[in-house]
Amino acid sequence: xxxxxxxxxxxxxxxxxxxxxxxxxxxxxxxxxxxxxxxxxxxxxxxxxxxxxxxxxxxxxxxxxxxxxxxxxxxxxxxxxxxxxxxxxxxxxxxxxxxxxxxxxxxxxxxxxxxxxxxxxxxxxxxxxxxxxxxxxxxxxxxxxxxxxxxxxxxxxxxxxxxxxxxxxxxxxxxxxxxxxxxxxxxxxxxxxxxxxxxxxxxxxxxxxxxxxx
Numbered sequence: 308x309x310x311x312x313x314x315x316x317x318x319x320x321x322x323x324x325x326x327x328x329x330x331x332x333x334x335x336x337x338x339x340x341x342x343x344x345x346x347x348x349x350x351x352x353x354x355x356x357x358x359x360x361x362x363x364x365x366x367x368x369x370x371x372x373x374x375x376x377x378x379x380x381x382x383x384x385x386x387x388x389x390x391x392x393x394x395x396x397x398x399x400x401x402x403x404x405x406x407x408x409x410x411x412x413x414x415x416x417x418x419x420x421x422x423x424x425x426x427x428x429x430x431x432x433x434x435x436x437x438x439x440x441x442x443x444x445x446x447x448x449x450x451x452x453x454x455x456x457x458x459x460x461x462x463x464x465x466x467x468x469x470x471x472x473x474x475x476x477x478x479x480x481x482x483x484x485x486x487x488x489x490x491x492x493x494x495x496x497x498x499x500x501x502x503x504x505x506x507x508x509x510x511x512x513x514x515x516x517x518x519x520x521x
Contacts, residue, residue: 322347324372342385343372349388362395367402374458375403414452417442421456427463434460 313319321332324347326339341347345368349357357365369389373381376389393399410418417438425436438453446452 322351340382342378342380342382343369345369345372346385346388349392354391357392357395359395359397362392363397363402366392366397366399367406370399370403371407375407410455411452413446413448414455417446417448417452418456418459420446421453422459425460434463436460
């Protein structure tokens with residue numbers, strides 16, 4: 308919906324921390340080493356001009372993108388930014404509880420279903436779970452209700468014990484509409500430097516096998 312506005316804008320700016328960003332704007336501030344776009348925005352603002360409402364939004368963005376300050380992207384600079392935002396008088400604990408941990412009944416239902424139907428593959432280093440469109444309709448769920456499934460699957464003992472990089476992937480299938488929305492996978496590769504691809508193999512509801520290269 309914002310594409311027309313982008314095309315009509317006299318000047319464009321892109322602030323992002325995703326390495327996949329193709330720097331599409333006139334001015335691009337892309338830092339893959341940052342924990343989140345919220346952290347980058349924080350570094351660009353004058354501290355005295357950050358309101359309490361702004362601090363709440365930035366803190367929430369940082370907390371979510373770092374898995375509540377647990378992911379490896381959490382740096383000392385990230386914690387310092389969060390601390391400064393807390394000094395604005397915001398309630399960090401409430402923000403995290405209400406926006407990260409608290410789930411609706413439907414979210415808990417779809418999470419339970421995804422975990423129940425999940426499986427360990429690739430020498431037990433990958434947890435794969437498929438949520439079909441039919442299941443989404445049954446639970447009356449929307450795509451945002453799937454948030455948190457990957458994070459929860461990553462706590463699986465056989466998967467989480469290896470202190471190596473994690474890649475969380477959501478696939479949407481055009482060829483297999485019954486699997487849209489998606490396939491969530493948590494990938495932990497034993498040697499991320501040498502292994503350039505992995506293949507997840509499973510079957511959809513129609514029993515037709517297919518593979519997806521990662």
